[in-house]
Amino acid sequence: MAVKSKEAKPEAAGGQSPHPAALRLHGVRKNYGHVVGVDGVDLTVDEGEFFTLLGPSGSGKTTLLRLIAGFERPDAGRIELGGRDVTSMPPHLRETNTVFQDYALFPHMTVGENIGYGLRVKGVPAAERRERVERAVRMVRLVGLDKRRPNQLSGGQRQRVALARAVVNEPEVLLLDEPLGALDLKLRQEMQLELKRIQKQVGITFIYVTHDQEEALTMSDRVAVMANGRIEQIGPPLELYERPATEFVAGFIGISNLLTRDGIKFVVRPEKLHILLEEDSPEPGMTVEPGVVEQVIYVGQSTRFNVRLDQGEPLVAVRQNTEAADEALQIGGRRIRLAWAPEHTYVLDQQQEPDAKPASVENTKEK
Amino acid sequence: MEGRWTKLALRIWAALILLFLFIPILLIFFYAFNTSNIESWPIAGLTFKWFTATWNDSDVRSALVLSLQAGLAATALALVLGSCAAFAIHRTTFFGRDAVSLLFILPLALPGIITGIALNAFFNFGGITFSIWTIVVGHATFCIVVVYNNVLARLRRTQGSLVEAAADLGANGFQTFKDITLPLISTSVVAGAMLAFALSFDEVIVTTFTAGAQSTLPIWIFGQIRHGILLPEVNVVVSFVILVTIIPVLVAARLTGGGGAARVPAAR
Ligand SMILES: Nc1ncnc2c1ncn2[C@@H]1O[C@H](COP(=O)(O)OP(=O)(O)OP(=O)(O)O)[C@@H](O)[C@H]1O
Ligand SMILES: [Mg+2]
Numbered sequence A: 001m002a003v004k005s006k007e008a009k010p011e012a013a014g015g016q017s018p019h020p021a022a023l024r025l026h027g028v029r030k031n032y033g034h035v036v037g038v039d040g041v042d043l044t045v046d047e048g049e050f051f052t053l054l055g056p057s058g059s060g061k062t063t064l065l066r067l068i069a070g071f072e073r074p075d076a077g078r079i080e081l082g083g084r085d086v087t088s089m090p091p092h093l094r095e096t097n098t099v100f101q102d103y104a105l106f107p108h109m110t111v112g113e114n115i116g117y118g119l120r121v122k123g124v125p126a127a128e129r130r131e132r133v134e135r136a137v138r139m140v141r142l143v144g145l146d147k148r149r150p151n152q153l154s155g156g157q158r159q160r161v162a163l164a165r166a167v168v169n170e171p172e173v174l175l176l177d178e179p180l181g182a183l184d185l186k187l188r189q190e191m192q193l194e195l196k197r198i199q200k201q202v203g204i205t206f207i208y209v210t211h212d213q214e215e216a217l218t219m220s221d222r223v224a225v226m227a228n229g230r231i232e233q234i235g236p237p238l239e240l241y242e243r244p245a246t247e248f249v250a251g252f253i254g255i256s257n258l259l260t261r262d263g264i265k266f267v268v269r270p271e272k273l274h275i276l277l278e279e280d281s282p283e284p285g286m287t288v289e290p291g292v293v294e295q296v297i298y299v300g301q302s303t304r305f306n307v308r309l310d311q312g313e314p315l316v317a318v319r320q321n322t323e324a325a326d327e328a329l330q331i332g333g334r335r336i337r338l339a340w341a342p343e344h345t346y347v348l349d350q351q352q353e354p355d356a357k358p359a360s361v362e363n364t365k366e367k
Numbered sequence B: 001m002e003g004r005w006t007k008l009a010l011r012i013w014a015a016l017i018l019l020f021l022f023i024p025i026l027l028i029f030f031y032a033f034n035t036s037n038i039e040s041w042p043i044a045g046l047t048f049k050w051f052t053a054t055w056n057d058s059d060v061r062s063a064l065v066l067s068l069q070a071g072l073a074a075t076a077l078a079l080v081l082g083s084c085a086a087f088a089i090h091r092t093t094f095f096g097r098d099a100v101s102l103l104f105i106l107p108l109a110l111p112g113i114i115t116g117i118a119l120n121a122f123f124n125f126g127g128i129t130f131s132i133w134t135i136v137v138g139h140a141t142f143c144i145v146v147v148y149n150n151v152l153a154r155l156r157r158t159q160g161s162l163v164e165a166a167a168d169l170g171a172n173g174f175q176t177f178k179d180i181t182l183p184l185i186s187t188s189v190v191a192g193a194m195l196a197f198a199l200s201f202d203e204v205i206v207t208t209f210t211a212g213a214q215s216t217l218p219i220w221i222f223g224q225i226r227h228g229i230l231l232p233e234v235n236v237v238v239s240f241v242i243l244v245t246i247i248p249v250l251v252a253a254r255l256t257g258g259g260g261a262a263r264v265p266a267a268r
Helices: A061-069 A111-121 A126-139 A155-167 A185-202 A213-219 A237-242 A247-252 B004-032 B049-056 B058-091 B097-109 B112-126 B132-157 B161-168 B173-201 B205-210 B217-227 B231-255 B259-263
Strands: A023-032 A035-045 A050-054 A076-081 A096-099 A173-177 A205-210 A222-227 A230-235 A257-261 A264-268 A274-276 A287-298 A302-309 A314-320 A335-340 A345-347
Touching (some): A050 A061, A061 A173, A096 B161, A213 A237, A257 A314, B004 B231, B049 B231
Parallel strands (some): A096 A173
Antiparallel strands (some): A023 A035, A257 A264, A274 A335, A287 A302, A287 A335
16 A cells, blocks of 8 residues: 555656656646635645545645635646646646535435436446446445435435535545545445445545544555645555654644653654553663653553653553453553654654644544 | 424414405305396305306406516516616626625515505606506516516525536536526526516506506406496406416415415515
8 A cells, every 4th residue: 555655745656657647736826815725735646546625624635626626726736637838727627636624415306317417518428337336326225215305315315416426527636525424334344445445446546534533544655634724744554654744733633742851852653552560671773761650541453651751741641452441541640761763753844834734733633 | 392282272373363254255256156147155156157247247358368468578577677787786796796796686675555656646647658668567567576586586696616516527607597596496486477477467556557548357347346337247257366376376386395475475
């Protein structure tokens, strides 16, 4: 999955490849009056890549998708699809299809007619159309519902219709705006696998919007973290998690512990922290700092320790409950030492301090 | 919450109001069949003679024809202008859009007598001779509003993203209009047209000021009542007008999903 380009620089990804990049954005900017929608985005997405836009609400994810689909014209910058400049091309001529955040199903058409509409306006013969619609209906597991109207479906079923309606056209680039937001956990996980399968099978490039970091990390080839209309960092999931470039990224993905020592700001992930009791000694080469366990939280598969270092910073340590956690729960209030290997810390990019409101260090988002 | 007695009282109250509203109308239906031409209760007997008399009355006939013609013409005009205006206001954003939208609706809120006098003055000023067309223009002032209101309300209720979704799937502007927009607003257009026709068909005040020598059906009725002659014929005509106006209003209410009747202009 993460065999893709390692480089954080977006331009490098599709550089000399024989195929033109599926999507390329150059300095794309879009404001709504004084509100910043998208603020100068450069981006290259390879053909067949599963690319995710991750960011908090209002960070410009939907706006970026709308620019790519052609519903909005950028104030500045250029958009290329498959090597062609489409900046001023109307949406109906672009080789993209969108799964809308609010589904946007046609209320006066049945599920089948909704799914087949794209093929119909493109003049695909009726027989082929029927067959492809049928296949799409099977794919999203809506068999038997194709004669229903959208208002006779549950939220999750509507979302799947929206998905089928876009995928059935086999576009070059599929734009998905939180396509699994309305589904329950089980169906969501099933559909995640299904989406991955579809994407591999049909070879469509996915631009996938989500604010669920776990979804982003598990599904994507590469992820772009957005904040305030700008891309903070682009990279494979592993790189974003292990080597966040900015404080914002570190705070947004996973729980991050931010420390400043000798004027250097760095991140240590909770699972990399070792808790040492009085009798324990650290492994050689580890950094050790004393502190107090303020709180112990049992999370089921793991236990979380909120520790206050003697130097003042709060840190979160997480331990997998490989054995029963009874004894771990006893150490609340005790003095301990935290140890970590220097190679597990990541120094944050100092110069490009985001004017983004820095994410809280004690970001409590679970995994 | 409500006790049995409250419920019962409410029902009786509602029934009384309905009776109050509809007894006079029913009375007219009965009088239309009255053998005597003196309106008194109980009626003397049942007869169809007033129907034949009315049907053979050439004044009534020409009034009916004029009413139908003016109503249809005003409705047609309203259909075109009203829905175009609704589309324009819905589609575009410009400074003062809400003010313009209000101006569209204003003719409906304006008392008919003001519209009538204003139009009368205007036609005189422009040296325009009064004819069926001046009536049509007079009626169009409020018919347009009805269509406009219905279509705009529907456009606002339809998701804007549907048009985008159609474009996203490859439909050009014409296909989007034909496959998505038109089917979604069609019932509101029809409903608006029916209400417009119903309004035009029984309009008196504006017509008084914009008609020439000819009479529309309501004007004819008005004249007869003042002179107090042919009252039984009036009852026949009124019964007919009631049917002609009520049917489209009911259909329109159904088409707009029940709420339609509530949008029937209050000014009437
Ligand atoms: N049509 C619009 N008019 C004015 N401002 C807008 C418009 N659309 C978006 N914005 C603003 O642009 C910014 C980015 O919005 P966008 O919808 O792209 O966020 P998002 O990342 O998709 O958020 P969410 O996760 O909540 O969907 C927000 O500040 C939003 O208020
Ligand atoms: Mg969004």
